[in-house]
Amino acid sequence: MTLQIALIAHDKKKSDLIEFAQEHQETLSRADIMATGTTGKRLMEATDLEVDRKESGPLGGDLQIGGKVADGTCDGIIFLRDPLRAQPHEPDISALLRICDVHDVPLATNLASAEHFISGMFS
Numbered sequence: 097m098t099l100q101i102a103l104i105a106h107d108k109k110k111s112d113l114i115e116f117a118q119e120h121q122e123t124l125s126r127a128d129i130m131a132t133g134t135t136g137k138r139l140m141e142a143t144d145l146e147v148d149r150k151e152s153g154p155l156g157g158d159l160q161i162g163g164k165v166a167d168g169t170c171d172g173i174i175f176l177r178d179p180l181r182a183q184p185h186e187p188d189i190s191a192l193l194r195i196c197d198v199h200d201v202p203l204a205t206n207l208a209s210a211e212h213f214i215s216g217m218f219s
């Protein structure tokens with residue numbers, strides 16, 4: 097079964113995520129990738145990955161991906177959050193993190209855990 101993986105990054109972390117996705121492009125291309133709006137756009141510009149783009153985070157993208165977690169169609173998330181800046185849609189972000197815990201869905205929120213995520217999920 098093809099893994100369904102979500103990639104999300106806040107603005108200050110987007111270049112880190114792009115670089116990570118480029119580095120792991122071959123592995124990630126074995127999964128179905130979804131992303132929040134702007135992250136998805138950046139990924140499609142910078143890699144050959146096909147990306148199912150949801151709304152931008154502040155417009156509900158985190159919640160859409162949370163819905164996929166709730167209905168069992170998202171197997172794991174790499175979400176490079178910006179720990180130094182408040183986001184206007186903080187409640188949506190908390191909801192996404194919470195629903196991952198509810199359904200025991202792997203969630204990597206920094207690059208170090210994202211590396212483990214890749215080796216664990218695709219082994």
Ligand SMILES: O=C(CO)COP(=O)(O)O
Nearest residue numbers: 132133134135152153154
């Ligand atoms: O805000 C986000 C996640 O909370 C990310 O949204 P974008 O990918 O649209 O910037």
